[in-house]
Amino acid sequence: MSQDAAQSPSESARLNWTPSDWAAELADRLLALQTEIPDTVRLIAVSKTFPAEAVRAAYALGLRDFGENKVQETASKQSELSDLKDIRWHLIGHLQTNKVRKALQLFDWIHSVDSLKLAKKLDQGAADLSHSPRCCLQVKIVSDPSKYGFSVDGLVQALPQLNCLENLEILGLMTILPFGLAPDQAKTIFEQVRILADNINQRKLSRIQIEHLSMGMSGDFRSAIAAGATCIRLGTALFGRRQ
Numbered sequence: 001m002s003q004d005a006a007q008s009p010s011e012s013a014r015l016n017w018t019p020s021d022w023a024a025e026l027a028d029r030l031l032a033l034q035t036e037i038p039d040t041v042r043l044i045a046v047s048k049t050f051p052a053e054a055v056r057a058a059y060a061l062g063l064r065d066f067g068e069n070k071v072q073e074t075a076s077k078q079s080e081l082s083d084l085k086d087i088r089w090h091l092i093g094h095l096q097t098n099k100v101r102k103a104l105q106l107f108d109w110i111h112s113v114d115s116l117k118l119a120k121k122l123d124q125g126a127a128d129l130s131h132s133p134r135c136c137l138q139v140k141i142v143s144d145p146s147k148y149g150f151s152v153d154g155l156v157q158a159l160p161q162l163n164c165l166e167n168l169e170i171l172g173l174m175t176i177l178p179f180g181l182a183p184d185q186a187k188t189i190f191e192q193v194r195i196l197a198d199n200i201n202q203r204k205l206s207r208i209q210i211e212h213l214s215m216g217m218s219g220d221f222r223s224a225i226a227a228g229a230t231c232i233r234l235g236t237a238l239f240g241r242r243q
Contacts, residue, residue: 022057029238030061037232041225044090046217046235048073049242052080058238059084067111067233069093071102078106092174092214092233094148100125104133111174111214111233114138114148116158119165126167136172136214137162141192144178152196163205172212172231173197177220186220190227 014021037043046067047055055066055077067090068074074089081087090109100121103110113119113135126132138149150158162170175193177186190213197210216224218237225232236242 017051017053019053019057019060022054023060025240026054026057026061026238029240030058030063033234033237036222036225038225041229042231044092044214044231044233045238046092046233047077047239048093048235050235050239052077054239055081055087056084059087064088065090067092067235068107071095071099071106074106075102090233097121101129104129104131107133109134109136111136111172111231112138112148113168113170114150116161119158119162119168119170123165123167132167132169134169134171136174136212137170138174138176139193139196141175141189141196142178147176147178149175155196159200159203159205159208163207165207168207170208171210172214173200173210174214176217181220183220183223186223187227190215190220190224190229194228 033043042065043063044065044067045058045063048067048069064086065088069092078089088108089106090111091103091107092111094114095103095110095112095118097118104122104125110122110133113122122133122135137155139155140147140149140151173193173196177189193213193215197213200208200210212230213228214231214233216229216232218234221232221234
């Protein structure tokens with residue numbers, strides 16, 4: 001997959017591509033990926049920074065789940081793709097509290113609930129809008145100052161307060177690994193996320209049931225699948241390298 005990414009056309013060469021051009025670019029990659037991804041694992045196409053035409057092409061190839069990092073970029077793409085009614089939009093990037101209301105209006109899933117403060121803000125916004133998003137709690141198994149998320153101890157301590165939030169569907173855990181890990185190291189951390197999910201479920205909390213593990217990106221999705229991921233987030237492996 002990395003070789004394919006290295007051979008991708010430059011960003012300038014792709015600026016004027018039509019959906020048909022994108023479809024030709026994506027078809028072989030998607031076919032190869034589908035041989036490695038079990039039917040039980042949801043492929044989220046990480047379309048951040050790629051144009052709406054790329055999303056439309058991926059949609060035509062059968063994909064329905066798309067991951068974005070930024071509220072404004074997503075709003076623009078949704079406007080261009082308003083005829084595609086059954087797309088599911090996933091927020092996978094850090095969400096600032098001042099953009100919570102707009103995010104609630106745009107996204108079906110919010111994977112990056114990375115603090116109790118943000119969870120409470122989302123809960124209040126969901127109550128005001130009468131809309132309950134599906135959420136994953138972002139967790140850092142190992143310390144990494146470049147990533148957002150609960151520490152394991154911090155998440156465990158926050159569970160009683162998270163369980164009091166009445167307007168969020170907390171259905172999963174999400175993690176992003178530190179850079180530079182070997183596959184066996186990655187798999188070990190992913191397995192620890194799965195164990196944490198099991199431990200949370202054993203608490204029999206009334207409003208938190210971890211059914212989804214959102215983990216694994218283009219460089220480590222195989223390790224994530226082996227460890228029990230139910231959602232993987234692929235950008236480069238599908239769309240090619242970002243310039």
